[in-house]
Amino acid sequence: MSSLRSLFLVHLPYSCSKATTRYAAICMSRSAVPVIDMQGLHGLSRSSTVSDIGKACHEKGYFQLTNHGIASSTLDGTLDIATAFFELATDKKLELMSVDITRPVRFSLIKEVVMGQEQIQRLFLKHYAHPLEEWIHMWPSEPLDYRTKMGTYSVEARKVALQVMEAIVESLRLGRDYLKDQLQDGLQVMALHAYPPCTSTDPCSSFGIAPHSDYSIITIVLQKSPGLEELDPKTNKWELLPHQHGSLFVHVGNYLEVISNGLYKSAVHKVSANDRDNTRVSIASLHSLSIDEKVCVPDNLVTVHTPKGYKESSFRDFLRFLSINQDFGVQGDVMVWIEKQ
Ligand SMILES: O=C(O)CCC(=O)C(=O)O
């Protein structure tokens, strides 16, 4: 894969994550997470909402969505069914276990040894979700209503993602219909995570999920309880996302960094050490173009002052890269996957 050059690992300070409660409070108060009211996309205030989304993508790389139109009961039901999946007997889950990252449905668990004791740091289930009819029959058949509930949420989350991506391309002045058909046919991957309580008497120092950015255009995250932290690019400090019932969070993914020619940078995020009492469950919905569609810098965004900064690449290129670089994104390093020019 020599053509995939310039993949970079950047080591960044974790000052906020190791912080005391007081320090964390300072991080929170200094830079609030932008909140986008999606209702604003449907009326006369569309253009100001579009520019708020553009500003959030440029200045932060992440934002919170309210009034997105997904009923609270759907969100709660989805988190409950995800929790029920992770609570299934281990044998049931292991039937879906695979280390083959190209599998459309894949369960895995990540263990760590703390003071000589093995403990599960994170369990995850990843599956493709769009077009739904192509994948849903491969999803877990248990719990019984898993497919119905996760299917409903996947479709709803995708509708939200399409509206957000349409606003994003508009904010880049690429026109509202830019990539419209490709986005309609795009890939959606659901990544469900469970972070069991840390049972060690030792401080639970490891990450629930190490700092990374997502191989998506955007990712929409639904969380049952707080835990997700974002690296604020301005202050270089970690910002704990607030947990508000019914809200969703959006990240800028690697492919949006390419589509915006670097104007919108991929959001670097992590989940710190697991809670001592509760299992945290989250569901990330990752949206990109279809598997072989190359994502490239639009000609309109290339000028003498802003030369083309990225090579084109597809989701399959990323999968190929990962399968031959299995130690990519080692703990402690921030992982950003982008093919730079
Ligand atoms: O658990 C979370 O909130 C984050 C999950 C995540 O970063 C991912 O699936 O890429």
Ligand SMILES: [Fe+2]
């Ligand atoms: Fe992520």
